[in-house]
Ligand SMILES: NC(=O)C1=CN([C@@H]2O[C@H](COP(=O)(O)OP(=O)(O)OC[C@H]3O[C@@H](n4cnc5c(N)ncnc54)[C@H](O)[C@@H]3O)[C@@H](O)[C@H]2O)C=CC1
Ligand SMILES: O=c1[nH]c(=O)c2[nH+]cn([C@@H]3O[C@H](COP(=O)(O)O)[C@@H](O)[C@H]3O)c2[nH]1
């Protein structure tokens with residue numbers, strides 16, 4: 469459809485050239501003519517020059533957000549996880565390897581015992597396991613010898629009995645080559661409660677339980693392609709720093725199968741990033757490098773000229789960030805995304821809108837303003853896939869979430885980044901806190917993406933590319949919302965309500 473000839477609303481170019489730093493909540497988009505169903509919206513996008521994703525979502529390289537479970541599940545949902553680097557290179561490498569071998573839906577790290585362990589091992593925990601898998605070495609990736617369930621040990625009173633004397637030998641198991649659905653069908657057909665999953669050489673790799681099957685049935689079916697690399701395994705990204713030692717780290721993580729590297733810095737337009745981009749491009753042909761963070765057109769151009777294959781945008785916009793307060797630099801995230809994306813588009817470089825995503829509307833705005841993907845911390849914090857255990861406080865189930873520039877995270881890292889350099893005083897640029905239990909991203913991401921599709925339908929655009937084209941041409945109209953308009957746009961004038969998004 470041709471654009472209407474009314475003076476109504478501002479183009480992004482006009483809106484963001486007035487010297488005001490706007491964030492997502494400050495702006496609102498005008499709806500446009502709809503001539504397609506929301507299911508027709510295709511959110512396929514570019515993470516970087518050479519990597520395509522079917523879901524425009526990335527989990528942030530933070531130690532309370534992305535380790536193996538998050539990375540594997542994000543990729544299964546068509547997005548990608550970037551594994552954090554607040555650990556030893558060998559630890560980061562094993563997180564990548566684990567992410568690449570995880571089968572979504574299965575019980576990972578099932579309880580394994582060795583044949584000589586006693587029943588006491590099983591029962592001494594405050595919440596005893598209802599099963600154990602017996603392997604030669606008592607660990608995963610060892611030959612499966614038997615299974616122990618309540619049926620086997622219910623009537624045995626002597627806790628010193630060795631498990632090998634009561635276990636069921638040669639349990640029914642299935643191949644790790646089966647998909648979740650195939651393995652689940654087998655478990656149901658055999659009326660089993662526990663189904664060990666073994667490799668071709670009979671090593672135990674996973675377990676499928678009836679509870680797993682019930683749980684997975686509660687999640688929406690995935691309608692998008694998983695992110696799979698040339699190695700046939702899920703795509704996994706890694707964050708690294710820009711110190712000399714990060715070159716060695718990179719070697720480890722590339723060997724472990726990392727598919728893309730993110731240079732993780734609050735202010736990416738530095739000599740350190742330029743040199744690191746050059747080094748990576750010279751040393752690892754075919755490995756995409758995402759540089760950042762940046763918030764201005766000038767910074768963006770510098771990193772693109774240095775060879776970046778993608779840019780990460782956001783300074784101080786994150787929920788745990790105090791950079792703007794501490795250092796007086798940064799930018800409202802809507803302005804930052806628009807300005808950086810405008811330059812990056814000229815070079816065909818995709819942009820990640822990083823930080824400040826609190827709802828699906830923010831994702832629609834970020835993508836409409838030129839971002840190809842969004843990176844999220846807080847939105848994914850507190851999920852089952854985020855690292856760390858849940859704990860209770862005042863009756864609420866919580867998980868920790870912290871900034872990578874918080875004192876807590878810096879103390880944990882204790883490597884060259886901060887503490888190795890003992891001559892430097894440490895200044896925190898982030899906080900450490902907790903968020904409530906959000907369930908699984910297997911539910912959050914599909915529902916959020918459907919909300920984004922509905923937003924795109926309201927805008928009259930059926931793909932991220934067409935949103936970018938309409939924004940660039942000035943046909944996509946924006947306006948700034950006053951404080952009162954923002955209040956009006958939220959929930960108001962109710963005595964009480966319950967907010968359920970899906
Ligand atoms: N997006 C945001 O707004 C912010 C993000 N963060 C996060 O916190 C973490 C830490 O970020 P940064 O402190 O920026 O980490 P960084 O490692 O990039 O920088 C730490 C300090 O080391 C210096 N440095 C880096 N490479 C060097 C080299 N080769 N030689 C000498 N000095 C060098 C930097 O200039 C800086 O002073 C990251 O995970 C980042 O994403 C922190 C603050 C803001
Ligand atoms: O100023 C900061 N101090 C920090 O300690 C810090 N840690 C992470 N980040 C950045 O915040 C992003 C996540 O933001 P959200 O929680 O809003 O998704 C992340 O993706 C990062 O870009 C930090 N920024």
Ligand SMILES: [K+]
Pocket residue numbers: 784785786787788789790
């Ligand atoms: K902030």
